[in-house]
Amino acid sequence: MNFQFTEKTQERIHTIRDFMDTHLFPLEKAYRDFALTSPTGVFPQMEGLKAKAKAAGLWNLFLPEDYGDFSPGLTNLEYAPLAQEMGKLTWASEVFNCGAPDTGNMEVLAKYGSPEQQEQWLKPLLEGKIRSAFLMTEPQVASSDARNIETSIVRQGDEYVINGRKWWSSQALHPHVGCYILLGKTDPDGPPHAQQSMIIVPPDAEGVTRVRSLPVFSEHHFPGGHAEIELKDVRVPANNLILGEGRGFEIAQGRLGPGRIHHCMRLIGMAERTLKYMCRRVKERETFGKSLSSYSSIRQDIARSACEIEQARLLTLSAADTIDKKGIKEAKELISMIKIVAPKMVCDVVDRAMQIFGGKGMTNDIPLVEYYTTGRLLRLADGPDEVHMYQLGRNLIKNSNTDSIRTQYLDEV
């Protein structure tokens, strides 16, 4: 495996860094202050920043296929270090139209949408004119096992009628939201993996009620929130169904692979910046007549953090490379591994930094609380740690029947 970035990728990394240094980091405090005081508003500079990013060619970088004017067609491995840079500011990916859940939804529409669906929803998403949400999780069932999802999607003539309740629908309350992609059951009595389908629901359809915004650690996530949504006799045209009845799980598999690479690389960006903060802070403070930097426990915290960040980075790059070369199915185990490793790594690294920073680590003056929140929520969102371990462990045990025990270790000696 060779993770040496090509010259073109290195150039892009520098371009993103320059762009963020010039246009985004100077607004970091303004953004945080605005988010704290106007939790439902859109940051006034956001649209202007997007226009600048588009003009600089830093737009839709996540899409692995070449979408002409819409995207440069980078591989997952080429995009990974760019996501890492964007992660350093929790809101930067939106500026480059590379934010979740839009990226996953765009991938679904690009891969599985009909030409009409692509024209109506993918195009405005790629242009950054609308935002989107993904409605899977439900309050009344354990949704980490997606087979439990109950929302019903029933065909009636040229329409589907939808009834159910969703929650934790990220970004569903964004003022510019134009499209919900919903998972629900079209065939509740069919084989377990063919019961679910995905369908596009316009947020303003009759019968869609946004019940409330769910705070994370007592804060409403700005500006799209995480919504609880009731769907009561919502009628949408039959053409809004994606790919076909019973194909929901197949689409979900295709949606989540690259998205997990993006999340993990952004988390690595957060951890890297945290490490820099830590290293600088310990040089600035003294206790008991000695610099904090001279204490062994502090050096261990810093050293351990550096090791964990690099481990997570290499694992994530390996997953990205495997998706590019062999496809999502072959990369399944590596994708589970990074989803288990990266969010926990950020929580651990940021927790050490909070301790080293003392009281300042708990403030909003530096982004540690934001980073911790992101790492912690990603130990649940896109599948809890335990579910990934359950599936990864199962696969490893199953595959051990086919491998010779000697193959992995002794044959290489």
Ligand SMILES: Cc1cc2nc3c(=O)[nH]c(=O)nc-3n(C[C@H](O)[C@H](O)[C@H](O)COP(=O)(O)OP(=O)(O)OC[C@H]3O[C@@H](n4cnc5c(N)ncnc54)[C@H](O)[C@@H]3O)c2cc1C
């Ligand atoms: C901030 C945030 C944003 C989110 N955004 C979205 C979104 O945009 N769209 C969306 O649809 N959902 C979203 N989610 C929901 C998220 O995907 C779910 O919370 C997650 O899948 C878990 O489902 P659940 O909450 O129903 O927990 P449950 O399924 O009830 O699971 C609870 C716990 O049980 C344990 N568990 C489950 N299975 C096993 C097992 N096999 N072995 C051991 N332990 C196990 C785990 O610890 C798990 O956390 C978001 C969640 C958060 C917190």
